[in-house]
Amino acid sequence: MRNIILTAPVEGRLVSLREVNDADFSSGRRGRGAAVKNCQSGKIISPFNGHVLKVFGNAISIVSNNGIKLFIQADCALNTFVVENLEIENHQVIATFDNCCDVMFAVTNQSEFGNIEFEEIGGSSIKADTPDKNSKGGKSLDTKLTILGETGSGKTCYLLGMYYEMSAGRDGYSIIATDRDESRLLVTRFKNLKDASLGRARFPEPTDAAQKYKFELQHAFNTILPFEWIDYPGGWLDASKSAGSELDEVENSIYNSSALFICIDGENLIADNTQDKIDRVREKCSRHISPYLGRLANNNRGKKFPPVALIITKFDLCNRETDEDEIRLILEKCFSPLFERDDTFIVIIPVSLGSELQDDEYRGTFKPINLHLPIYMGIWFALRDYMRDYEKQIQNERENIYKRSNEENTFSEPVRKLGKALFPFAFDVFDAVQAIRKPSTSDLKQISEDKIKRLQDELNAMKKSYERLERELYSINLTYINGRWRK
Numbered sequence: 001m002r003n004i005i006l007t008a009p010v011e012g013r014l015v016s017l018r019e020v021n022d023a024d025f026s027s028g029r030r031g032r033g034a035a036v037k038n039c040q041s042g043k044i045i046s047p048f049n050g051h052v053l054k055v056f057g058n059a060i061s062i063v064s065n066n067g068i069k070l071f072i073q074a075d076c077a078l079n080t081f082v083v084e085n086l087e088i089e090n091h092q093v094i095a096t097f098d099n100c101c102d103v104m105f106a107v108t109n110q111s112e113f114g115n116i117e118f119e120e121i122g123g124s125s126i127k128a129d130t131p132d133k134n135s136k137g138g139k140s141l142d143t144k145l146t147i148l149g150e151t152g153s154g155k156t157c158y159l160l161g162m163y164y165e166m167s168a169g170r171d172g173y174s175i176i177a178t179d180r181d182e183s184r185l186l187v188t189r190f191k192n193l194k195d196a197s198l199g200r201a202r203f204p205e206p207t208d209a210a211q212k213y214k215f216e217l218q219h220a221f222n223t224i225l226p227f228e229w230i231d232y233p234g235g236w237l238d239a240s241k242s243a244g245s246e247l248d249e250v251e252n253s254i255y256n257s258s259a260l261f262i263c264i265d266g267e268n269l270i271a272d273n274t275q276d277k278i279d280r281v282r283e284k285c286s287r288h289i290s291p292y293l294g295r296l297a298n299n300n301r302g303k304k305f306p307p308v309a310l311i312i313t314k315f316d317l318c319n320r321e322t323d324e325d326e327i328r329l330i331l332e333k334c335f336s337p338l339f340e341r342d343d344t345f346i347v348i349i350p351v352s353l354g355s356e357l358q359d360d361e362y363r364g365t366f367k368p369i370n371l372h373l374p375i376y377m378g379i380w381f382a383l384r385d386y387m388r389d390y391e392k393q394i395q396n397e398r399e400n401i402y403k404r405s406n407e408e409n410t411f412s413e414p415v416r417k418l419g420k421a422l423f424p425f426a427f428d429v430f431d432a433v434q435a436i437r438k439p440s441t442s443d444l445k446q447i448s449e450d451k452i453k454r455l456q457d458e459l460n461a462m463k464k465s466y467e468r469l470e471r472e473l474y475s476i477n478l479t480y481i482n483g484r485w486r487k
């Protein structure tokens with residue numbers, strides 16, 4: 001089947017159709033496509049040579065000479081320059097619009113094609129998708145966070161506590177569960193965790209199957225990063241006891257993770273001396289996890305190792321007898337191959353749900369410590385990737401402007417000027433026709449300049465977030481970057 005790549009018919013950052021409010025598009029009924037949100041004003045440009053099939057008040061359907069049918073719709077009226085059956089050329093402006101929010105487009109005869117991709121005008125590309133009807137929104141879930149650790153080490157409690165902290169909002173950030181039912185369940189579970197009257201029953205049951213949660217990280221209530229969180233039963237890590245399919249699932253998840261969270265049970269750090277603590281962490285935790293890290297490095301050759309948060313859970317149990325220097329030493333010994341790599345970012349984060357949690361038959365006070373920091377690390381790294389992508393897009397636009405300036409300054413402009421001097425009337429007509437057929441060089445330059453400004457503004461906002469998160473992370477004295485401890 002033929003794969004196709006089309007230039008988007010409108011300028012702007014492409015997003016998945018899942019993000020638009022129009023049910024025909026977001027459900028996939030219109031076909032596979034993409035959208036540009038918050039366009040305000042702009043032009044609809046044909047991405048191929050072909051002709052117009054139909055013109056509606058706010059939509060146009062066009063077909064390419066080689067049979068690609070594209071339906072383009074805005075959520076405002078269009079000023080159309082074309083009529084049914086009119087031939088159109090690649091790059092021809094077929095309509096303009098003012099005061100729009102979203103422009104959506106989809107290949108309606110999608111079943112005739114294999115891969116369908118859309119390229120931003122002068123930017124990166126997006127795979128056209130048929131949105132899943134059950135999905136309630138979100139960009140593609142590229143950011144995956146996997147939490148690993150022995151059974152009973154506090155992974156699920158950590159997730160519940162983290163959601164409790166972050167759903168309320170912290171430093172301008174907040175997290176919401178994308179699915180409302182999932183959100184309700186999480187809220188009920190962390191309410192239990194807080195409810196001292198429940199005693200032992202305040203804690204979750206051991207996890208018996210892999211659980212995936214879809215979250216959205218927001219800043220100032222704007223979604224900046226959708227991510228998936230995967231919570232495994234700790235028992236699955238023990239290769240001697242697990243089924244092959246369980247091991248495959250854990251392994252795949254680790255390979256595709258943007259950041260790894262490894263829980264080390266603080267109870268293992270309650271011992272008479274450092275060597276005993278090392279032996280316990282090694283036996284209970286690193287012995288099971290290290291083989292996965294080894295295979296990850298093997299699989300990942302040439303790529304960077306994901307950042308790792310070593311989360312010491314239940315820190316309330318061991319904080320009196322284990323200080324920072326000893327923690328460093330213990331974890332360096334237990335995860336020595338990881339610390340030997342010179343491309344890793346490791347941060348050790350002691351966390352706790354409350355210092356008196358286990359007092360009085362588990363009726364102690366819920367008082368979370370540091371639960372936000374591991375997730376800050378994940379966000380920090382994801383933002384870094386986003387910022388690189390934005391910088392690349394800005395660079396592309398700058399190159400576009402440079403190319404356009406060269407076009408203006410060379411052949412076509414002087415020839416056009418001379419023609420206009422000799423045949424002024426004919427060239428006025430020619431210019432008028434051109435104006436509706438193609439965006440002029442200066443228009444395209446303006447599109448690029450506007451885009452650079454928008455990207456730059458978003459990039460600046462991301463940089464501010466990035467720096468704030470970096471300050472938070474560096475405030476922990478237990479960060480290990482590219483082969484050395486950060487003092």
Ligand SMILES: Nc1nc2c(ncn2[C@@H]2O[C@H](COP(=O)(O)OP(=O)(O)OP(=O)(O)O)[C@@H](O)[C@H]2O)c(=O)[nH]1
Binds near residue numbers: 156205
């Ligand atoms: N003192 C203390 N105990 C905690 C804390 N967090 C969790 N626990 C205890 O650890 C137990 C296990 O926590 P879970 O979150 O269920 O452990 P898990 O890693 O998800 O375990 P599996 O689902 O079996 O893999 C809880 O039932 C609590 O008793 C904490 O911050 N402090």
Ligand SMILES: [Mg+2]
Binds near residue numbers: 233
């Ligand atoms: Mg669990």
